[in-house]
Amino acid sequence: MGTLASDYLSRAAGVEVVARLGADDPIDRLVESNAQVLVDLTRPDAVMANADFAIEHGIHCVIGTSGIDAERQRELRRLLAGHPEVGVVVAPNFAVGAVLAMRFAAEAARFFDAVEVIELHHAGKADAPSGTAAATAARIAGERSKAGSAAMPDATTHDQDGARGATVDGVHVHSVRLPGLVAHQEVLLGNPGELLTIRHDSTDRASFMPGVLLAARQAPRHPGLTIGLEPLLGLPAAAATE
Numbered sequence: 001m002g003t004l005a006s007d008y009l010s011r012a013a014g015v016e017v018v019a020r021l022g023a024d025d026p027i028d029r030l031v032e033s034n035a036q037v038l039v040d041l042t043r044p045d046a047v048m049a050n051a052d053f054a055i056e057h058g059i060h061c062v063i064g065t066s067g068i069d070a071e072r073q074r075e076l077r078r079l080l081a082g083h084p085e086v087g088v089v090v091a092p093n094f095a096v097g098a099v100l101a102m103r104f105a106a107e108a109a110r111f112f113d114a115v116e117v118i119e120l121h122h123a124g125k126a127d128a129p130s131g132t133a134a135a136t137a138a139r140i141a142g143e144r145s146k147a148g149s150a151a152m153p154d155a156t157t158h159d160q161d162g163a164r165g166a167t168v169d170g171v172h173v174h175s176v177r178l179p180g181l182v183a184h185q186e187v188l189l190g191n192p193g194e195l196l197t198i199r200h201d202s203t204d205r206a207s208f209m210p211g212v213l214l215a216a217r218q219a220p221r222h223p224g225l226t227i228g229l230e231p232l233l234g235l236p237a238a239a240a241t242e
């Protein structure tokens with residue numbers, strides 16, 4: 001993803017890619033190359049140290065790496081408090097369809113008795129559940145909590161080997177990993193006698209590239225922490241999941 005994104009950015013008008021760093025490269029190169037924006041597409045165990053370094057050095061950040069949960073969002077806000085001029089955009093998903101699907105799911109959640117998320121990704125993905133699924137579940141839980149929704153009906157008493165999936169803020173999330181997949185998600189919302197399915201498919205990583213460029217261009221114009229691409233797309237910001 002980092003290679004693809006840096007190639008795409010290098011072809012964009014008004015953007016210069018000044019450094020491409022992998023796991024073995026010293027992060028000081030960000031400063032040496034006078035980087036203005038860091039686009040982080042690494043791994044959940046690496047991203048926070050990278051963001052810490054960038055913020056401390058006044059470098060804006062676009063974080064596409066998964067794993068930025070509520071606790072990490074709080075940590076980013078704490079780091080930013082000392083550098084209020086720095087903009088950090090956390091984008092669980094850069095694809096416009098995925099941003100909209102998350103939004104639609106959050107809006108629909110309070111009208112249904114129960115909601116579950118299924119995410120399906122390529123077999124090379126290191127983390128589960130996906131960042132998109134975790135963010136979707138957190139938003140669904142937030143909306144249901146605001147609406148005072150009742151607990152979801154579920155008669156399960158034996159959950160052998162995690163058959164009911166992970167739970168994020170009380171929402172079940174199921175992760176599928178298969179060669180042939182790219183990045184896909186379904187949110188299933190159920191009521192007695194009806195089922196609503198909100199599905200998004202990235203069939204190619206090309207779907208992420210315009211969002212990466214938008215975020216890289218906009219991060220310096222949005223000081224502080226921006227969660228999700230919505231404000232950059234002219235949509236009202238998602239409610240905080242903290």
Ligand SMILES: NC(=O)C1=CN([C@@H]2O[C@H](COP(=O)(O)OP(=O)(O)OC[C@H]3O[C@@H](n4cnc5c(N)ncnc54)[C@H](OP(=O)(O)O)[C@@H]3O)[C@@H](O)[C@H]2O)C=CC1
Pocket residue numbers: 001002021022023024040041042043044046050063064065066091092093094095125126127131208
């Ligand atoms: N928000 C979005 O829309 C999208 C987000 N993603 C997310 O982006 C992340 C990367 O995905 P993907 O490319 O498939 O993952 P890979 O595992 O294929 O690549 C991760 C890369 O991160 C590099 N890396 C690891 N640690 C560091 C570090 N400390 N500093 C710099 N580079 C580091 C590795 O470099 P090296 O090769 O040197 O080991 C490796 O190339 C994942 O979290 C994924 O979920 C992916 C697609 C879309």
Ligand SMILES: O=C(O)C1=N[C@H](C(=O)O)C[C@H](O)C1
Pocket residue numbers: 066092093094121125129130131132133182183184
């Ligand atoms: O690793 C991926 O491929 C993707 N990661 C992000 C995630 O974890 O949600 C975004 C997208 O799903 C592709």
